[in-house]
Amino acid sequence: MLQRLxxxxxxxxxxxxxxxxxxxxxxxxxKLLCSNAGYFFLSRPRRFGKSLLLSTIKAIYQGNRALFDGLWIADQWDWNKVHPVIHLSINKLDYQGSGLDVALQQALHASATQYQIELHSLTLKTLFxxxxEKLAKQHGKVVLLIDEYDKPLIDYLDDIPLAKANQQVMKTFYSVLKDSDPYLEFLLITGVSKFSRVSIFSDLNNLADLTLHRRFATLTGYTQQELEHYFAPYMPELEQYCQLSRAELLEKIRYWYNGYTxxxxxxxxxxxxxLNLFANGDFRNFWFExxxxxxxxxxxxxxKVYRxxxxxxxxLTLGNYDLETLQLIPVMFQTGYLTLQSKDKRGMYWLDYPNREVRNAMLIFLMAEWAHVEPAYTTPMVVQLSDAFDDNDMPALIEVIKTMFKKIPYQIFIKDREAYYHSLIYLTFFYLGQYAEAEVNENNGRVDCVVKTATHIYILEFKLDKTAQVxxxxxxxxxxAGAFRDDPRPKVLVGINFSSKLKSVDDWVMEAG
Structure with a gap:
């Protein structure tokens, strides 16, 4: 019988x-527990295994040998090496109702009660x-595990004053660790984001950042080898449902869900x-949803970023996460919507979407944001566009393009018409690439696109406030069309002009290529 997922x-x-x-x-x-440094920080996207990692470390330090039967560490660890563990999952604290200071104090009292320790201090700092000190003296040096440390900040990115108040509480809380070395055996703090060290961890000079450390790159997430080994028993059912061979299925899984590094x-x-793929038996945007x-x-x-x-x-930019000057790229990288692609000889990193799941879902949300519609409306709109190309129905295609701009309030559109025009055209045709063979380019104020169907090759040029003939x-x-001269499919040339005054397509022409 298969193990439950x-x-x-x-x-x-x-x-x-x-x-x-x-x-x-x-x-x-x-490898992590036996490394020289004892204080660590790890940033990974949500739902990437951080909480399970901390829970596993907790069980190791509690000496719960029976839980590890059959696992690699079972005969590699000294199970007599038992330490008291403080495991704080910040997401589970009632910081939204009680306030962060009070919520942390309640969590510390709960940890003390677990070890029959009475605390008498009245402030968060002295209580911690x-x-x-008492836990270390009575039960041995402490293992401190803090999960989702940044939740009280991320939850209030739309309320910066409250986020900054929480930031100050956190700085006070973590400042205790500076002088707690005699009492600590191991420390691991995890979160989605790596906020500026100065803002929270300024006193922790010995906190080693594992985020880009090559020796610990696979602490969370599944490698290709792990996927093929552990999920092999679950693959036959999915192969049958999708009518794919094992090699084809693995390639599809890779295309959809692999790519983080x-x-x-x-x-x-x-x-x-x-896990959701094999539990549900279908390919969907599970993480994004x-x-x-x-x-x-x-x-x-x-x-005004849409690419x-x-x-x-x-x-340095990748780690530049500051509340008051929130920058897009480090936020997108740390939250998992972008990943490393390559590194050049100057130490510069190239970033890109990790996989199909993230790319498509982000396109849906971006199109919805620019078009002022709900995300659920965007995919049907692009499918209609694909159908229009398949049917060689240019009037239908023009109507779909008009629909994309229909919900945008005119006062908002007219103030930023260039950005709206370029972003929506680009995003729509880029997303179309998932349903048809489409390439869209945006350079020097112009947008052009090539769409290939089974019967035709369409070459489109878009203009703003000019004419379709231009x-x-x-x-x-x-x-x-010269680039496709050797392709036997008929070429269709389409010129489209968009009027900012009308907030719509006002002119289009079509000719055989």
Missing amino acids: PVGIQTFEKLRQDNYLYVDKTEAIH SELL WDLQTSLYNPFSV SGTPTFLPKLMHRD LDKFKVDE AMEQIKSRDY
Whole structure:
């Protein structure tokens, strides 16, 4: 009988006791626990296995040997090496209702009660110090695990004053660790984002950042080898349903869910998406649907960014996450919507979408943001566009393009018409590439596109506040069709002019190429 798939289960003990599938990460964890540095920080996207990682480390330090039967670490660890563990999952605290200071104090009292320790301090800082000292003296040096440290900041990115207030509480809280070295055995703090060290961890000079550390790149996420080994028993059913061979299925899974990397050597799968794929038996945007921050498309709209492929940044920029000057690229990288693609000889990183799931879902949300519609409306609109091309129905195609701009308030559109025009045309035809063979280019104020169907090749040129004939003349004068001269399919040249005054297509022409 197949083991159950642990969709949404983040507790190692439950996972092992109830016979859920566990992808053995204990060799990598052992390497971390035995490294020279003892204080660590790890940033990974949501749903990427951070909570399960901390839960596993907790079970190791509690000496719960039975849970690790059959795993790599079972005969590699000294199970007599037991330490008290403080495991704080910030997401579970009532900081929204009680306030962060009070919520943290309640969590510290709960940890103290677990070890029959009485605390008498009245402030967060002194309470934390008292707990660490008493716990270490009574039970041995403390293992401190803090999950989702940044949740009280991310939840309030649309309320900066409150986010900054939480930031100050966090800085006070973590400042305790500076003088707690005699009481600490191991420290791991995880989160989605790496906010400026100065803003929160300024006193922790010995906090090692594992985010881009090549030795620990596979602590979370699934490697190709892990996917093929652990999920092999679940693949026959999916092969049959999708009518694919094993090799074809693996390639499709890779295309949809692989692509994350933090060392530019190992490409990783999103665990949440892979587990949901086999649990549901179908390919969908599982990770994106589980909680896309609404502020991201708005941030992109603010910065007039609608192309996220092929960004080039340095390592300092990747870690530049500041509340008051929130920058798009580090936010997109740290939250998992962009990943490393390559690194040049000057140390500059190229970023891109990790996979189909993230790319398509982000296009949907971006189109919705620019078009002022709900995300659910965007995919049907693009499918209609694809159908119009398949049917060689140009009037229908023009109507779809008109629909894209219909919901945008005129007062908003007219103030930023260039950005709206370029973004929506580009995003729509780029997304069309998932349903038809489409290439869209946007350079020097012009937009052109090539769409290939089974029967025709369409070459389109878009203009803003000019004429369709000007667009057609450009197609001809620059011989855009020449690149496809050897293709036997008929060429269709389409010139389209968009009127900012009408907020719609006002003129279009079509000729045989």
